[in-house]
Amino acid sequence: MSKRLTTREDDYSKWYNELVVNADLAENSGVRGCMVIKPYGYAIWEKMQAELDRMFKETGHENAYFPLFIPKSYFSKEASHVDGFAKECAVVTHYRLKNDKNGKVVVDETAKLEEELIVRPTSETIIWDTYRKWIESYRDLPILVNQWANVVRWEMRTRLFLRTSEFLWQEGHTAHATEEEALQESKLMQKVYAEFAENFMAMPVIQGSKSESERFAGALETYTIEALMQDGKALQAGTSHFLGQNFAKAFDVKFTSKEGKREFVWATSWGVSTRLMGALVMTHSDDKGLVLPPKLAPFQVVIVPIYRNDEQLDAIIEKANELVTNLKKAGVSVKFDKRTTHKPGWKFAEYELKGVPLRIAIGPRDLENGTLEIARRDTLEKQTISIDDTVSFVEKTLSEIQDNLFNKAMNYRNEHITKVNSFDEFKKVLESKGGFISAHWDGTIETEEKIKELTKATIRCIPNDAKNEDGKCVYSGAKSIKRVLFAKAY
Amino acid sequence: MSKRLTTREDDYSKWYNELVVNADLAENSGVRGCMVIKPYGYAIWEKMQAELDRMFKETGHENAYFPLFIPKSYFSKEASHVDGFAKECAVVTHYRLKNDKNGKVVVDETAKLEEELIVRPTSETIIWDTYRKWIESYRDLPILVNQWANVVRWEMRTRLFLRTSEFLWQEGHTAHATEEEALQESKLMQKVYAEFAENFMAMPVIQGSKSESERFAGALETYTIEALMQDGKALQAGTSHFLGQNFAKAFDVKFTSKEGKREFVWATSWGVSTRLMGALVMTHSDDKGLVLPPKLAPFQVVIVPIYRNDEQLDAIIEKANELVTNLKKAGVSVKFDKRTTHKPGWKFAEYELKGVPLRIAIGPRDLENGTLEIARRDTLEKQTISIDDTVSFVEKTLSEIQDNLFNKAMNYRNEHITKVNSFDEFKKVLESKGGFISAHWDGTIETEEKIKELTKATIRCIPNDAKNEDGKCVYSGAKSIKRVLFAKAY
Numbered sequence: 001m002s003k004r005l006t007t008r009e010d011d012y013s014k015w016y017n018e019l020v021v022n023a024d025l026a027e028n029s030g031v032r033g034c035m036v037i038k039p040y041g042y043a044i045w046e047k048m049q050a051e052l053d054r055m056f057k058e059t060g061h062e063n064a065y066f067p068l069f070i071p072k073s074y075f076s077k078e079a080s081h082v083d084g085f086a087k088e089c090a091v092v093t094h095y096r097l098k099n100d101k102n103g104k105v106v107v108d109e110t111a112k113l114e115e116e117l118i119v120r121p122t123s124e125t126i127i128w129d130t131y132r133k134w135i136e137s138y139r140d141l142p143i144l145v146n147q148w149a150n151v152v153r154w155e156m157r158t159r160l161f162l163r164t165s166e167f168l169w170q171e172g173h174t175a176h177a178t179e180e181e182a183l184q185e186s187k188l189m190q191k192v193y194a195e196f197a198e199n200f201m202a203m204p205v206i207q208g209s210k211s212e213s214e215r216f217a218g219a220l221e222t223y224t225i226e227a228l229m230q231d232g233k234a235l236q237a238g239t240s241h242f243l244g245q246n247f248a249k250a251f252d253v254k255f256t257s258k259e260g261k262r263e264f265v266w267a268t269s270w271g272v273s274t275r276l277m278g279a280l281v282m283t284h285s286d287d288k289g290l291v292l293p294p295k296l297a298p299f300q301v302v303i304v305p306i307y308r309n310d311e312q313l314d315a316i317i318e319k320a321n322e323l324v325t326n327l328k329k330a331g332v333s334v335k336f337d338k339r340t341t342h343k344p345g346w347k348f349a350e351y352e353l354k355g356v357p358l359r360i361a362i363g364p365r366d367l368e369n370g371t372l373e374i375a376r377r378d379t380l381e382k383q384t385i386s387i388d389d390t391v392s393f394v395e396k397t398l399s400e401i402q403d404n405l406f407n408k409a410m411n412y413r414n415e416h417i418t419k420v421n422s423f424d425e426f427k428k429v430l431e432s433k434g435g436f437i438s439a440h441w442d443g444t445i446e447t448e449e450k451i452k453e454l455t456k457a458t459i460r461c462i463p464n465d466a467k468n469e470d471g472k473c474v475y476s477g478a479k480s481i482k483r484v485l486f487a488k489a490y
Numbered sequence: 491m492s493k494r495l496t497t498r499e500d501d502y503s504k505w506y507n508e509l510v511v512n513a514d515l516a517e518n519s520g521v522r523g524c525m526v527i528k529p530y531g532y533a534i535w536e537k538m539q540a541e542l543d544r545m546f547k548e549t550g551h552e553n554a555y556f557p558l559f560i561p562k563s564y565f566s567k568e569a570s571h572v573d574g575f576a577k578e579c580a581v582v583t584h585y586r587l588k589n590d591k592n593g594k595v596v597v598d599e600t601a602k603l604e605e606e607l608i609v610r611p612t613s614e615t616i617i618w619d620t621y622r623k624w625i626e627s628y629r630d631l632p633i634l635v636n637q638w639a640n641v642v643r644w645e646m647r648t649r650l651f652l653r654t655s656e657f658l659w660q661e662g663h664t665a666h667a668t669e670e671e672a673l674q675e676s677k678l679m680q681k682v683y684a685e686f687a688e689n690f691m692a693m694p695v696i697q698g699s700k701s702e703s704e705r706f707a708g709a710l711e712t713y714t715i716e717a718l719m720q721d722g723k724a725l726q727a728g729t730s731h732f733l734g735q736n737f738a739k740a741f742d743v744k745f746t747s748k749e750g751k752r753e754f755v756w757a758t759s760w761g762v763s764t765r766l767m768g769a770l771v772m773t774h775s776d777d778k779g780l781v782l783p784p785k786l787a788p789f790q791v792v793i794v795p796i797y798r799n800d801e802q803l804d805a806i807i808e809k810a811n812e813l814v815t816n817l818k819k820a821g822v823s824v825k826f827d828k829r830t831t832h833k834p835g836w837k838f839a840e841y842e843l844k845g846v847p848l849r850i851a852i853g854p855r856d857l858e859n860g861t862l863e864i865a866r867r868d869t870l871e872k873q874t875i876s877i878d879d880t881v882s883f884v885e886k887t888l889s890e891i892q893d894n895l896f897n898k899a900m901n902y903r904n905e906h907i908t909k910v911n912s913f914d915e916f917k918k919v920l921e922s923k924g925g926f927i928s929a930h931w932d933g934t935i936e937t938e939e940k941i942k943e944l945t946k947a948t949i950r951c952i953p954n955d956a957k958n959e960d961g962k963c964v965y966s967g968a969k970s971i972k973r974v975l976f977a978k979a980y
Contacts, residue, residue, distance in 0.1 A: 068640055
């Protein structure tokens, strides 16, 4: 893997694809639009899952599992949901194959389903069809359930992690007795997502709500976390929806209140997906490859022995094993790559490409001197330290790397939020600098669509902390009371 | 849920279904043959997953993810695999829906796939199509990969957990340079499964290999773990397959050996599924409901307060919170059910039904005396102990329950292995007593099929520890050198 990547400046999109494939994160499969997540990439996703799952459980949620298939008719039940989701879907029509006369495998036409099944693009419909059976009285509420699952949305133009026909995600689906409680839940999950993005992915995000046209199909309000990639494009990293009583009405889910009245249940849903893997790559990585925040690295430290003969290798192995034990004891995940099938230079390039936060090299002279060389992936700085100081040095440096990555991304993000007051300025900044554009908007779908048509920029969100301020819409000149954030987006 | 279950004696099958639904493990969904795994059931599955995943990683495996869909043509590539798997499958033929004139959702006939996609019934084909790209030389071997995923096998007659059209499972797929290494791997995973079944599920299993006709489609050898349920029927709980070079040949996966020769790669695959949930239920549970081994219980202890007024409840809550802290500190998972919406009697029945290993009740008199009442789910014994002894008592008793469940199941299993020497005896034992029948078999498929036809019993396995012993086939009278185990099976 000493292969050099295309640089970000030369071709950002090509750089991204090469990095994802060469760093062993994922690759395209023989199935159009579906990816294979390779072990190294999956190990990062597992770390994300573990932290998110912990956070969900700490906020009172439980996991469950609902069917992969949804009967076609379910999609007709929630009117706005149909338009949003029952479009580009994988449709199961038959349930049997057979061998034809020539021994070829063909679909058995006699085994046709009476009602087609849709591979879930999201599970609101099947879950609310289930909740009807689970909910009778206020005693059964709230229901705070999450599902880890695969979903399918047929995509014509796909990109690894960012847009694939099948992807992995979690989807939370909660049911509440009151509007207020459901609203609080959807805001809470936005906050959980923001904390995860910032504290674990070291990726700063803006919390806000979506404009009507960017909302989830069937939602009254969509809360989002928006991140900024290194090419100046925004990426929606997670959404949490307040669904009102729409799904309860569509699937007739009522409960008996404490006062004995029959009322419709209030709902939320929220999700993040393997898209976060793409966001992680594009937030921190450089032209040498992946850069991983220590909290999500499959291994935080790699040890590479430098030797000329077996005797030297044996001596290094002894010392390195000791080091591994001490690092593990301190809670540091470490890989000791003592393979003799690959040269140190190959290994250095490999772990740089894979974004391992710290690389330790130990040679015969180090053994004599009681030292080792340690290199940071984020700054590419090397340092020789006493072998006895390794554990404390590693602990301190991993924490510094995590902070450094966040701060660097935060600075970049902050430098790329630009206030504009005219449409000319809007277009100029968008083309020259990119990033988020903070501008007044008149609140109409028409203006939003016109701006999108003319510039490809969309409203990413109305920030939670947007201040009221009198202004004029950057496009129509009509009255506006707050600025919203526009950007080109993934 | 004070609803009484049908007894096992009255109707074993009905008892099972009622238990699974009423103990909140799973239920049928609106989609034919697909189940909803409810939070309590899923929490048990998560515990199984966590232990298995740890065991897989300790034996050197990594997780990855492969596509849900498999192009139809892939199934034609491995001849014996076609017959075994490309039959009762969900077939995706279209990728878009639309609204018709009346606003109804219909399949868009213009969006027909050129090649149909099959929802994976198992992933050998798509994975070996991928391994071709991953493997060039011996340096790339072994590949030790596992996948946690959902799979679909269309079933006409389904039963919760035991046979559902969609189920959750893990499938390991490994690639090796030598036959010996692949064989060792498939045997190792059989051992891992047996350890998991016995040490965590408290379910004794017999390790053996399958007869040719019961082997996985495409395997040269299938190793199995077989358990015995309380109704005398066997249940195949996990299988590990030695696949030889069949899939490597079908998908042209070769590697360059150390000696520079191009050779086909050797393969294994192995899996366990949510079927284990069914096995767990049927191994330990009784007419009052689920009985859970402590190592897989979502919570091992439940605390129920007994009170007449708020003052009493407050005093109990204070004491119980202290207890919860101490138990958690000792690594015991505990739930304190202080809900005022449900009466103690309801809670007692509920947690009995849900198989919580230990139930603690605390009332006002207990507070005065410094005592509490603790009840074991497995023996239904109650005991009053000093509140100060709780932690050590709980730790000791949980360990006793785990052992007791295993020993009880082991005794039952051992009492239900019967040696027979004639076909009359075979039929009589099968009908009167059930369980495993240890009998001589002439090694032919014909005899195996005839016995199945006449008795519904199949060869569950040729036990790994079967001793060579001269004998005559119980059906044909032909020569036989070892006994095999027959049983009716799930």
